Amino acid sequence: MNPVSRGIRNAFRNTSRTFSIVIILGLSIGLALAMLVADQSVNNKINTVKASVGNTITVTPAGFSRFSSVNNSLTTSQLAPLSKLANVTGVEESFTDRLITIGSNTNLPFGNTKSSATTSLSSPVKLKAKAGRRFFYVGGGGANFSPANFSLPITFLATNNPNQINTGNLAIVSGKMINANLDDNQALVSQAMATKNNLKVGSTFTAYSTTLSVEGIFSNSTQSANNTVVVSLPTGQAISNKSGVVTSAVVYVNSLDNLASVTNAVKNKLGSAADVTSSQQQANQTVAPLDSVKSISLYSLIGAVIAGSLIILLTMVMIVRERTREIGVIKAIGASNGRISLQFMSEAVTLTLMGAVVGLIFAILAASPITHTLVNNSATSNRQFGFGGPGAAFRAAGPRFISGGRGAGGFLRDNFTNIHAAVGWSVLGFGLLSAIVIAVIGSAGVAYFISKIRPAVVMRTE
Amino acid sequence: MLTVKDLKKSYKSGDVTVAAVNGISLSLKEGQFASIVGRSGSGKSTLLSLLGALDKPSSGQIFVDNQDITQLHDKDLIKYRCKTIGFVFQSYNLVPNLTALENVMLPMEFGGISKEDRHSRASLLLDQVGLSADKQTRKPARLSGGEQQRVAIARALANKPKLILADEPTGNLDSQTGTMIFDLLHNLSKSQNTTIIVVTHDNEIAGKTDKTFKLSDGKLITKKS
Numbered sequence: 001m002n003p004v005s006r007g008i009r010n011a012f013r014n015t016s017r018t019f020s021i022v023i024i025l026g027l028s029i030g031l032a033l034a035m036l037v038a039d040q041s042v043n044n045k046i047n048t049v050k051a052s053v054g055n056t057i058t059v060t061p062a063g064f065s066r067f068s069s070v071n072n073s074l075t076t077s078q079l080a081p082l083s084k085l086a087n088v089t090g091v092e093e094s095f096t097d098r099l100i101t102i103g104s105n106t107n108l109p110f111g112n113t114k115s116s117a118t119t120s121l122s123s124p125v126k127l128k129a130k131a132g133r134r135f136f137y138v139g140g141g142g143a144n145f146s147p148a149n150f151s152l153p154i155t156f157l158a159t160n161n162p163n164q165i166n167t168g169n170l171a172i173v174s175g176k177m178i179n180a181n182l183d184d185n186q187a188l189v190s191q192a193m194a195t196k197n198n199l200k201v202g203s204t205f206t207a208y209s210t211t212l213s214v215e216g217i218f219s220n221s222t223q224s225a226n227n228t229v230v231v232s233l234p235t236g237q238a239i240s241n242k243s244g245v246v247t248s249a250v251v252y253v254n255s256l257d258n259l260a261s262v263t264n265a266v267k268n269k270l271g272s273a274a275d276v277t278s279s280q281q282q283a284n285q286t287v288a289p290l291d292s293v294k295s296i297s298l299y300s301l302i303g304a305v306i307a308g309s310l311i312i313l314l315t316m317v318m319i320v321r322e323r324t325r326e327i328g329v330i331k332a333i334g335a336s337n338g339r340i341s342l343q344f345m346s347e348a349v350t351l352t353l354m355g356a357v358v359g360l361i362f363a364i365l366a367a368s369p370i371t372h373t374l375v376n377n378s379a380t381s382n383r384q385f386g387f388g389g390p391g392a393a394f395r396a397a398g399p400r401f402i403s404g405g406r407g408a409g410g411f412l413r414d415n416f417t418n419i420h421a422a423v424g425w426s427v428l429g430f431g432l433l434s435a436i437v438i439a440v441i442g443s444a445g446v447a448y449f450i451s452k453i454r455p456a457v458v459m460r461t462e
Numbered sequence: 463m464l465t466v467k468d469l470k471k472s473y474k475s476g477d478v479t480v481a482a483v484n485g486i487s488l489s490l491k492e493g494q495f496a497s498i499v500g501r502s503g504s505g506k507s508t509l510l511s512l513l514g515a516l517d518k519p520s521s522g523q524i525f526v527d528n529q530d531i532t533q534l535h536d537k538d539l540i541k542y543r544c545k546t547i548g549f550v551f552q553s554y555n556l557v558p559n560l561t562a563l564e565n566v567m568l569p570m571e572f573g574g575i576s577k578e579d580r581h582s583r584a585s586l587l588l589d590q591v592g593l594s595a596d597k598q599t600r601k602p603a604r605l606s607g608g609e610q611q612r613v614a615i616a617r618a619l620a621n622k623p624k625l626i627l628a629d630e631p632t633g634n635l636d637s638q639t640g641t642m643i644f645d646l647l648h649n650l651s652k653s654q655n656t657t658i659i660v661v662t663h664d665n666e667i668a669g670k671t672d673k674t675f676k677l678s679d680g681k682l683i684t685k686k687s
Binding site: 006013 | 540567621
């Protein structure tokens with residue numbers, strides 16, 4: 001028998017005490033593991049959110065609002081230097097407007113009611129509203145009510161990167177993609193728009209009093225996309241008689257690491273003419289509430305490890321004091337302090353490993369409820385302060401809104417309850433490591449007490 | 463084999479300094495069986511703990527085989543206790559959760575003896591002190607006082623020490639068992655040429671030893687040889 005096996009055997013010397021210590025230690029280690037799981041889960045969610053919003057910077061004219069009739073604008077020549085900035089992989093420019101259906105009742109509270117931008121198309125989106133109250137899209141609730149001869153204004157989107165809108169739930173189902181560089185009066189319309197206006201590939205319609213041809217038809221599940229006509233940027237600028245005008249741009253950066261520096265470079269280039277916001281900034285603002293969860297879990301984790309260390313330290317001190325005479329005897333027959341300390345350390349490790357097993361079971365059972373409670377409390381308290389705000393701003397970022405992007409705010413809010421909290425291998429590893437650390441810290445003080453016991457004590461207590 | 467010169471050990475008890483051992487000098491040859499007698503508080507156990515390097519003297523010298531153990535460093539003292547000394551205590555002081563066999567193997571483990579050799583030697587020693595095989599795997603709580611003291615003697619012999627120090631080894635035993643234990647120690651000193659010092663209150667036992675030292679107030683007052 002060696003010191004290690006003696007220590008293991010000693011751990012079971014007093015079964016009722018061992019049971020109590022293991023349960024208390026187990027709760028402490030279990031809490032630490034549950035907090036680690038919460039921390040990891042929140043971190044994963046934050047990373048997912050940040051990854052989902054991409055390495056992009058949104059540029060809009062200063063004070064721009066999609067529904068305002070009086071807006072500043074940017075120009076292609078102003079944006080041209082952006083593509084030459086270091087680490088920029090592309091600049092997506094777009095021009096958006098709203099088209100009024102010729103002959104329709106437009107005396108509605110949407111602003112820009114006297115726009116000269118007209119189209120022969122009718123909106124496929126039906127409205128549902130109660131008289132005297134605000135409008136809702138179909139399916140939004142409320143009694144059927146449509147003003148006579150009413151058609152919702154149609155979103156007109158001109159972009160130099162129509163491929164980018166062909167993401168998410170948007171797909172060409174008939175015809176082909178328009179050429180982004182040509183002023184060729186070709187357009188993309190949604191399936192709903194095509195059905196509403198009896199359009200096929202090759203059919204024509206008018207916008208800004210100019211005849212456009214349907215080059216392709218796309219499918220999309222969102223009402224906003226269904227209500228949109230897409231053309232190339234040169235076509236849009238030409239037919240709207242707004243040569244070079246751009247209402248928004250998205251700058252693509254080669255990596256997240258360079259996002260902040262490129263954002264500053266874009267701000268420096270455009271000065272006060274534009275509002276510049278990086279997607280990462282928006283994501284950071286959106287996930288900021290989760291930082292409190294991270295802090296709570298981190299402090300609780302540290303606290304639980306310290307508590308575990310104290311439990312085992314005090315336990316071992318108590319055991320050493322109890323066995324003072326026995327230690328004296330062992331010293332008297334030739335044991336060194338190191339050998340005796342190793343025996344007690346082995347006993348402490350045995351106790352904490354058993355505590356770790358109990359803690360792991362506790363963590364498996366409690367990690368998910370604890371994580372969701374922490375996250376939900378955080379989400380609830382932050383919603384009261386307009387949680388999801390940055391996401392709303394993100395929706396205005398040019399063509400991306402077509403693909404149904406609801407912004408990082410909406411994404412996170414909807415997924416708060418979907419945070420996956422599970423005990424993985426890393427948690428198992430941490431549990432083992434923390435048990436050993438707790439045992440070593442806990443028994444380190446014991447070595448001091450052991451070294452202070454003189455073998456002569458065995459004679460004096462006779 | 464053992465020479466003690468002007469050995470002193472004093473303690474502070476409040477403001478008073480107590481001289482537990484006060485200038486003792488004695489000597490023993492190899493294989494001698496000696497006893498130390500005296501009343502409680504006369505310094506018997508303190509002298510024994512100094513001889514066994516369990517405590518350090520205030521002054522004086524202890525030569526074991528011409529080596530002054532009062533000058534040894536802590537590491538060498540551990541080695542001295544392990545290899546040169548064997549202790550037998552009044553209340554046996556066996557490790558309660560180890561079997562008799564494991565208790566005897568313990569000093570051999572500290573002495574660096576291989577596991578196989580430890581086991582066979584421990585079993586042999588327990589046979590020699592008269593503990594039957596079925597009792598060798600019992601824990602101390604399941605052995606009688608005499609049997610526990612036999613185990614303690616076997617443990618003291620484990621590393622073939624030159625000097626065995628026994629602190630009232632028969633103090634907790636009935637007279638018949640005490641006599642058996644004394645005879646066992648006496649035979650060992652003769653058969654293995656081991657020097658043995660026994661602290662005892664029992665004058666009958668003291669009378670059977672080769673030498674007897676009587677202590678009073680920390681001083682050696684008489685010596686029978």
